[in-house]
Amino acid sequence: MPILLFDIDGTLVRTGGAGKVAMEAALCEEFGIPLTIEDVPYSGRTDLAIGRDLLIAHGIDPTLENQSRLHEGYLSRLPTALTKNVGEVCPGIAELIDDLRVRSNVLLGLLTGNVRRGAEQKLGHYGLWSHFACGGFGDDCYDRDDVARAAIKSVGGHLSEVDLNEVWVIGDTPLDVSCARAVGAKVIAVATGWHPIEELDKTGADLVLKDLADTKAVLKSWGL
Secondary structure (H helix, E strand, O other), rough: OOOEOOOOEEOOOEEHHHHHHHHHHHHHHHHHHHHHHHHOOOOOOOOHHHHHHHHHOOOOOOHHHHHHHHHHHHHHOOOOOOHOOOOEEOOOOHHHHHHHHOOOHHHHHHHOOOOHHHHHHHHOOOHHHHOOOOEEEHHHHHHHHHHHHHHHHHHOOOOOOOOHHHHHHEOOOOOHHHHHHHHEEEEEOOOOOOOOOOHHHHHHOEEEEOOOOOHHHHHHOOOO
């Protein structure tokens, strides 16, 4: 049975930067400071790691209390940011999910750096949340590899045995590829996010695609 673990941002949906807007608004408004450092990397990373680094970059002690304050502020602002920022479901995703969700021989899950509540808000905004049975999230992880391990553990709650040869990670960043390898999974890298296909070609992904619009070809890669 193929076990398909999807990243969210840049893979399933493009939110028009809503997550970044909400995170930085929370930083400035919750702590009463201007945004002065704008080069903290977001792509492929967990919300915890991003939040910690934003606090450090702006001279704020990244205590658990401050991290929690930042993330609660982020989550409270995210729905408004999703409404204001123009986003979209990535090419081919709606058709692919429509096909996969009715198959009894496939397990659909998530593998994302988003905290679970943020993932639910984002995918719920685009009508996709209910299609995923399990997942690994960034609630307790600073490292993306640990999210992958959490995702595999979550899969184990739905299947009596997890065959890693059947696990596929689908993502749009080099970190999606490396975290898949950390758990022995296969990986499709798609150039629907910030990373061009030429960069993804160098990651060693099992399959690199411009997008997931060719549903038949994608399903074939999973033996479906």
